[in-house]
Amino acid sequence: MAQRRGIGAAVRRIAGSDRISGLIMLGFALVGLILANLPATAHLFETVAETHVAVPHTNIDLPIGHWAQDGLLTVFFLTVGLDLKQELTTGSLANPKAAAVPMLCAVGGMLVPPVLFVAVASLFSQWGSGESGTVVLTGGQTVPFAELAQGWAVPTATDIAFSLAVLALFAKGLPGSIRAFLMTLATVDDLLAIILIAVFFSSLNAWYWFLGIAACAAAWYVLVRMRRVPWIAVGVVGVLAWVMMFEAGVHPTLAGVLVGLLTPARERFGETTPRAQRYAHKLQPLSALVALPVFALFATGVRFASLTPALMLSPLVIAIIVALVVGKPLGIMTTAWISTRLGGLAMPRGLKVTDLFPAACACGIGFTVSFLIASLAYTNPELSAEARFGVLAASLIAAAVSGVLLHRQSKRWAMKGRKG
Secondary structure (H helix, E strand, O other): OHHHHHHHHHHHHHHHOHHHHHHHHHHHHHHHHHHHHOOOOHHHHHHHHHOEEEOOOOOOEEEHHHHHHHHHHHHHHHHHHHHHHHHHHOOOOOOOOOOHHHHHHHHHHHHHHHHHHHHHHHHHHHHOOOOOOEEEOOOOOEEEHHHHHHHOOHHHOOOHHHHHHHHHHHOOOOOHHHHHHHHHHHHHHHHHHHHHHHHHOOOOOOOHHHHHHHHHHHHHHHHOOOOOOOHHHHHHHHHHHHHHHHHHOOOOOHHHHHHHHOOOOOOOOOOOOOHHHHHHHHHHHHHHHHHHHHHHHHHHOOOOOOOOHHHHHOHHHHHHHHHHHHHHHHHHHHHHHHHHHOOOOOOOOOOOHHHHHHHHHHOOOOOHHHHHHHHHHOOOHHHHHHHHHHHHHHHHHHHHHHHHHHHHHHHHHHHHHHHO
C-alpha cells in the first residue's frame, strides 16, 4: 500500500511539473513524426491509426487516431474548463481590472497571426512557383490560395503547458508576476481558441441534440453540487454530453469545457478546497501523461512523401512559422504598449512593457490546440500534414528563441537583485 502511494505521488509530481510534462509531450510528438515516416514502421503506425473502433447502437465510428483527438483530448479540455472556472471565480481573471492588460494582450496575440498568415500565403500565391492564385506544396501538389487560407486559425492558439515548461526551464530567476502574466494571457487564449473551434469548425446538425446537451449540462450542474457526489451518475452524464456534442456537430472535446465551467469553484459543505480546483488536480496526471502525449503522437504522425529539410520551405509551413514566431509576440507587445500608453491601464507592479517580450515569444508555441485546428481546418491530407509540421517547427523555434531570451533576462534580474 505504501509503495502504491509512493508511485502515485511520483506520478502526480511528474504531471505537476511543467518542465517534465512538456518534454514528455514533445518527445511523443517527435516519435509520432518518426514512426509515421520510417519505412520499417510507417505501415504499422498507419494501420493502428486508421483502425476503426465503433460505439454500438450509435453513429460514432472513428479510427484510433481520431479517438485520440476527439476522445482522449476531452480530458485535457475538461482540465482547461475546470481551471478556467477557478480562474474566473477566485483566480487571476476574477478581477477584470487587474487582469485587463494580459486579457487584452491575449486578444491582440490572436488577431495578428492570422493577418500575417494570410499575407505570407498571399505573397506565395502571387509570386511563388505556381500560377497566380495558387500555391505549390512541398510534395508538388498545387492548391488554390483560398483553400490554403482556410488554415488562418491554426496559428492563433498558445499552448499553456509548453509555454510554462519553457518558463520553468529558463526563467528561474524572474519575478512571479511574469509567470502570472503569462498564465492569465494563456488562459484567456485557451478560452478564445475554444470559441474559435465552436464558431468556425462546427457543422451543426438537428436541433434536438442541443436539448440533450442542455439536459446533460443541467444534470451535471446539480450532481457536482451535492454533498456526496454520485460519481457513476456524473461519469454517465459526462459521456452522454460528449455523445450529444458529437451528434450535434460541435467538436466533442468542448463537452469537457462545458461541464468544467459548470463545476463549483468555491468551497462547499466545509471543504478546504474548491471542487473545480480539486478535480483539476486529480485529472492532471491523466491529462498531462496520457491524453496529451497520445494525442501528440497521432497528431504529428502524418506521412510525408519525403521527410526532408525542404519541408521548411513549404509556403504553408513558412506562413505558420511567421504567424506564430513573429505574429504572436508582435500582437502581444503592440497591445501591451497601446493599452498602457494610450489606454491608461497599468502593468503589474515592478514590470515594464519591455519585460514581457521574452514571455511573449514563448506564446508563439502553438502545439496542442493548433494541431487540433489544423486537423479541422483542412480536409486535404497534404495540407493538414504540412500544417501540423509547421506548427511543430514554429513551436520549436519559438521555444528556442524565448528560452534564450528568458535565460538572459533571468540573469539580468539576478544581477539586479544582487546589486540591490
